[in-house]
Amino acid sequence: MKQDDFLFYSATKIAKLIRNGELTSEQVTKALIQRIQTHDSKVNAVVNKDLDQVLMDAKRADEELKKGLVQGPLHGVPITFKESYAIKGMKTTSGFTPFKEYTTDFDATIVRRLKEAGAIIVGKTNVPPLLMDLQTDNEIYGRTNNPWDLNRTPGGSSGGGAAAVASCFSYLDIGSDIGGSLRIPAHYCGVYSLKPTEHAVPAFGHFPMPYKSKPPEYRSSRHLACYGPLARSIDDLILAFSTITGSDPNDMKVPPLNNNKPDKLNLNHLKIAWMDQLSDVPVAKEVKDHIYRFVEKLKSLGIQTVKIEQFPESTNKVWETWGKMIDAELNSGKPSILRGIEHIFTRNLQKKYPTSSKLMPLTFKNYMKILTQRENLISSFDMFMDSYEMFILPVSVTAAFPHIKKDKLIGHQPIYKNPVYVDGKPMNYWQATGAYTNLFNVLTNPVVTMPIGLNKDNMPLGVQCVGKRWDDFKLLHIVNQLVSEMDMDVPIVSF
Numbered sequence: 001m002k003q004d005d006f007l008f009y010s011a012t013k014i015a016k017l018i019r020n021g022e023l024t025s026e027q028v029t030k031a032l033i034q035r036i037q038t039h040d041s042k043v044n045a046v047v048n049k050d051l052d053q054v055l056m057d058a059k060r061a062d063e064e065l066k067k068g069l070v071q072g073p074l075h076g077v078p079i080t081f082k083e084s085y086a087i088k089g090m091k092t093t094s095g096f097t098p099f100k101e102y103t104t105d106f107d108a109t110i111v112r113r114l115k116e117a118g119a120i121i122v123g124k125t126n127v128p129p130l131l132m133d134l135q136t137d138n139e140i141y142g143r144t145n146n147p148w149d150l151n152r153t154p155g156g157s158s159g160g161g162a163a164a165v166a167s168c169f170s171y172l173d174i175g176s177d178i179g180g181s182l183r184i185p186a187h188y189c190g191v192y193s194l195k196p197t198e199h200a201v202p203a204f205g206h207f208p209m210p211y212k213s214k215p216p217e218y219r220s221s222r223h224l225a226c227y228g229p230l231a232r233s234i235d236d237l238i239l240a241f242s243t244i245t246g247s248d249p250n251d252m253k254v255p256p257l258n259n260n261k262p263d264k265l266n267l268n269h270l271k272i273a274w275m276d277q278l279s280d281v282p283v284a285k286e287v288k289d290h291i292y293r294f295v296e297k298l299k300s301l302g303i304q305t306v307k308i309e310q311f312p313e314s315t316n317k318v319w320e321t322w323g324k325m326i327d328a329e330l331n332s333g334k335p336s337i338l339r340g341i342e343h344i345f346t347r348n349l350q351k352k353y354p355t356s357s358k359l360m361p362l363t364f365k366n367y368m369k370i371l372t373q374r375e376n377l378i379s380s381f382d383m384f385m386d387s388y389e390m391f392i393l394p395v396s397v398t399a400a401f402p403h404i405k406k407d408k409l410i411g412h413q414p415i416y417k418n419p420v421y422v423d424g425k426p427m428n429y430w431q432a433t434g435a436y437t438n439l440f441n442v443l444t445n446p447v448v449t450m451p452i453g454l455n456k457d458n459m460p461l462g463v464q465c466v467g468k469r470w471d472d473f474k475l476l477h478i479v480n481q482l483v484s485e486m487d488m489d490v491p492i493v494s495f
Contacts, residue, residue, distance in 0.1 A: 004031045004035075006023060007031055007032060007035055008232075008492050010232055010233035010236050011074065011171035012233065012235040013233075015076070015118075018061075018076040018077065019065070024058075025058040025059075025061040025075075025078075026058045026059050028077075029054055029055060029057075029120065029122075030058075032169065032171075033051050033055070033122075035167075035168060035169060039167060042145065043145050043169075044141070044142055044144045045144055045154075045160045045163035045167060045169055046080060046122060046123045046125055046164050046169050046170070047083065047125065047126045047140075048083055048090060048091055048123050048124035048141075051122075054078065054120060054122050057120040058076060061120060070118065071118030072116060074114065074119040074239070074243070076118060077118070077120070077171050079114065079119045079122065079172040079174075080122050080124060080125050080165075080170040080172075081108075081111060081173065081174050082124065082125055082158055082174060083095060083127045083141075084131055084176065084206055085108045085110065085111055085205060085206055085207075086106055086107060086205040086207060087104065087107055087111050087124070088104065088105055088106055088107050089105070090104065090123075091104075091124075092104045092124075092207050092210055093140055093210060094127060094129070094130050094207055095126070095127040095131070095141065096140075097138075099210040100140045102210050104205075104207075106205065108204060108205020108206055109205055109244075111174075111205065113243050113244050114240075114243055114244065117243045119172070125160030125161040125163070125170070125173055125175075126138070126159065126160030126163075127156070127157050127158070128156045128414075129412065131157035131176065131178070131181065133156045133414050134153075134156045134157070134179075134181070134430075134434055135155065136153070136156040136159030136163075137403075143403065144159050144160045146163065147189065148189070148458065148493060149457070149459060151403065152188075152400040152401060152403065153400055153403050154166075154185055155184040155186075155187070155189070155400065155433075157176070158173070158175030158181045158182050159185045159188075161173030162175075162186055162230050165232055166189040166190055166191050166232075166493050168492070168493070171231075171232075172229060172230070172231050172240055174227065174230075174240070175193070175227075175229075175230055176208075176225060176228075177193075177195045177225070177226045177227075177441070178225040178226075178326070179437060179441055180434045180436075180438055182194070182195050182226075182449070183395050183449040183464060184395060184396055184434065186230055186451075186462060187396055187451075187460070187461065188396075188399065188400035188460065190451045190454075190490060192233065192449060193228065193231075193237070194228040194229055194448055194449075194472070195446065195449075196226050196227070196228050196241065196245065197226075197444055197471075198223065198224070198225075200226070200255075200470070201227040201244050202227070202246075202248035202251040202254050203225065203251050204248060204250035204251045206225075206227060208225070220329045220330065221330060223371075224325060224329075224441040224442070227244070228240075228241065232492075234448070234479050234480045234483050238477070241472065241473070241476065242473075245257050245472070257472065258473065259473060262474055265477075265478060265481055267301045267481070268303070270303045270389050270390075271388050272304070272388060272389060272392060273308050273390070273391045274305055274307055274391070275393040276288040279309075279310065279311075280315065281315075281397060281431060281435045282422060282425075283422065284397060284399070284422050284423050286399070286456065287399075288394075290461045291393075291394065294392070294463060295307075295392070297486050301482075306388070311439075312380070312381055313380055313381055315439065317373070317377065318377055318442045318443065319353075319355045319357075319435070320357045321373050321442050322355055322441060322442045323356055323357035323358070325359075325370055327359050327362075328359040328370065331362075331411070334411070338411075339362065342411065345410070346358070346410070352428075353430060355430060355431075355435070355438060356430070374442055377443060381443045381445070382469060385445070385466075385468045385469075386468075389468075390466065390478060392463050392464065392465055393464050393466070394436050394463065395449055395464050396432070396436060397427065397436070398421075398422055398432065399455050399460065399461055400459055400460075401421070404416055404420070405418070419432070420433065440466060444469055445468065445469055446466070446467045446468075446469070446470075447467070448464075448467070448475055448476060448479045449465070450462055450463060450465060450479060450483070451488075451490055452488070460491060465478075465479050
């Protein structure tokens with residue numbers, strides 16, 4: 001192999017080369033650090049790191065291999081985590097200035113599991129404040145840029161992770177997603193991501209809102225959020241998900257999942273539904289064209305594809321459910337008078353964009369009603385998915401767009417007056433970015449985001465591949481077989 005070509009390999013491949021003795025963890029880690037030091041000043045993706053410690057960990061991994069000790073399937077592989085995950089001895093600020101010196105003294109469950117699998121931690125990747133934006137910028141670490149075009153956003157809130165993986169600063173990153181925070185950055189940066197079924201991966205040690213002394217008296221954020229990997233190959237998603245999923249005594253909602261690899265699928269028996277846009281949220285023509293070409297490739301493999309003209313559920317009802325659940329759970333501790341004032345000032349916005357909906361008044365009865373509405377939507381969508389192995393649709397309405405500066409904050413929520421332009425026409429920032437993704441935080445389905453090409457500006461475009469609830473592994477293996485059959489390579493950023 002050419003010098004440092006291995007920086008562009010998948011985590012699965014690099015792990016095999018290290019285990020076989022063709023590369024050392026120290027050799028790989030030194031090259032990775034050199035790439036970060038050379039190029040990350042422009043991207044600003046890996047924002048919290050201890051490179052001396054990383055090299056010590058790499059040397060230790062090599063010494064263990066010499067003794068015949070293999071910690072796990074990621075032995076000696078350098079990876080990163082979203083800044084909001086607790087890692088013992090590292091700052092965990094969630095990009096929120098009041099917590100810029102906050103350091104955690106334990107590992108999140110996902111961190112512990114990946115360490116036990118042999119991975120070594122390069123550092124943490126950048127986020128927006130309290131993970132509450134679909135761009136990545138904060139006053140502690142600054143702005144993260146898209147490595148394909150530094151004038152554009154990598155997305156958020158896992159924007160630093162997607163940018164790091166796309167830039168080959170990390171072989172694997174673990175992010176989180178409450179409305180598209182894994183899928184949108186993957187789409188904008190040209191990498192893979194998995195948003196698992198809700199509760200498939202433990203939440204313990206993930207801090208969307210850090211606390212300085214003792215935990216809050218109750219945990220309010222109980223729904224919608226998911227935790228999963230960003231990677232340059234579908235094999236890496238399978239390996240990472242196999243490692244991080246499964247029951248955890250610190251998170252009683254997480255069940256054990258069946259990890260059995262299915263037999264090779266007969267593609268002639270696959271039935272896949274697809275949409276190129278929602279009727280009320282138009283996407284750029286280039287997005288539709290790429291999805292159409294992708295579907296044509298599926299057809300050429302003998303797969304039955306069915307175009308869906310109308311989303312199976314009322315999108316307004318799904319968006320309203322998302323908005324009210326977010327409001328009820330994240331803002332439950334806010335004084336009633338402040339909630340009332342915010343409701344008055346955002347009424348017009350709520351009418352126009354259902355994802356801005358607020359649960360007013362915030363009563364037990366109203367909260368139970370919105371949870372029941374969600375359950376009914378899930379049951380109905382499950383019946384739709386019974387007829388299909390997968391459902392394909394856009395991730396967002398455009399490729400990554402130029403950075404947009406927020407105008408103000410209402411509470412911790414950024415407000416954007418400047419629009420995102422879709423084929424020259426303005427669209428509301430939140431509708432343009434998250435309308436296609438937050439549907440599946442409500443409906444809970446697993447979603448693989450996969451890159452399918454580059455647009456005329458050489459920016460990546462991806463699709464959401466939606467699976468049946470709790471069939472995460474089956475979805476991953478279906479996508480893996482499709483990628484193999486279509487010989488689809490992830491585009492690599494060239495600095």
